[in-house]
Amino acid sequence: AQRVTQPEKLLSVFKGAPVELKCNYSYSGSPELFWYVQYSRQRLQLLLRHISRESIKGFTADLNKGETSFHLKKPFAQEEDSAMYYCALSADNYGQNFVFGPGTRLSVLP
Amino acid sequence: DVKVTQSSRYLVKRTGEKVFLECVQDMDHENMFWYRQDPGLGLRLIYFSYDVKMKEKGDIPEGYSVSREKKERFSLILESASTNQTSMYLCASRSGTGGLYGYTFGSGTRLTVV
Numbered sequence: 001a002q003r004v005t006q007p008e009k010l011l012s013v014f015k016g017a018p019v020e021l022k023c024n025y026s027y028s029g030s031p032e033l034f035w036y037v038q039y040s041r042q043r044l045q046l047l048l049r050h051i052s053r054e055s056i057k058g059f060t061a062d063l064n065k066g067e068t069s070f071h072l073k074k075p076f077a078q079e080e081d082s083a084m085y086y087c088a089l090s091a092d093n094y095g096q097n098f099v100f101g102p103g104t105r106l107s108v109l110p
Numbered sequence: 111d112v113k114v115t116q117s118s119r120y121l122v123k124r125t126g127e128k129v130f131l132e133c134v135q136d137m138d139h140e141n142m143f144w145y146r147q148d149p150g151l152g153l154r155l156i157y158f159s160y161d162v163k164m165k166e167k168g169d170i171p172e173g174y175s176v177s178r179e180k181k182e183r184f185s186l187i188l189e190s191a192s193t194n195q196t197s198m199y200l201c202a203s204r205s206g207t208g209g210l211y212g213y214t215f216g217s218g219t220r221l222t223v224v
């Protein structure tokens with residue numbers, strides 16, 4: 001069965017510091033991986049997906065199949081990055097097998 | 111610009127009441143989902159539907175049922191609400207052919223059962 005783990009429930013960094021939110025997965029096939037973000041009082045929204053290899057709001061994430069990881073990184077954290085971040089895995093193309101991690105709350109301190 | 115709409119932002123219900131949570135999407139998506147979001151547990155799938163009148167159990171279906179009579183609407187039903195169903199409920203939709211795309215979520219309904 002697919003599983004997504006995010007080892008940190010809470011991560012606090014100072015403004016301007018680098019940030020890395022960890023995500024590991026277990027899946028025997030080729031997964032599609034996503035990062036979702038939920039800002040205070042806003043809906044959960046897609047931040048980025050590994051297949052597009054994009055950078056959104058300064059965040060990047062690289063899929064490391066050897067380590068089964070998909071860590072989210074940003075070189076210089078901003079206060080507006082404070083939010084709840086969920087890593088998610090899709091094991092099929094029909095959205096019927098989509099697994100979320102438990103989430104990491106990022107707090108960027110001034 | 112709102113694409114997935116959940117009818118209520120906050121609900122307070124009494125134990126034993128029958129509760130309906132409504133979700134409507136305007137993107138013509140085939141797949142719709144109901145999750146509950148709890149601190150430390152992340153998002154847990156309750157039910158999903160991949161077509162009108164079709165439904166599949168997710169990871170935690172006990173105490174819940176769903177209805178999908180029209181493509182755009184997916185309802186979550188708590189037959190007899192209990193205090194352990196106090197949670198944030200999120201509806202989401204996804205295109206049936208959109209393997210490259212994730213979900214679009216609604217704003218959520220925070221349900222409190224007293």
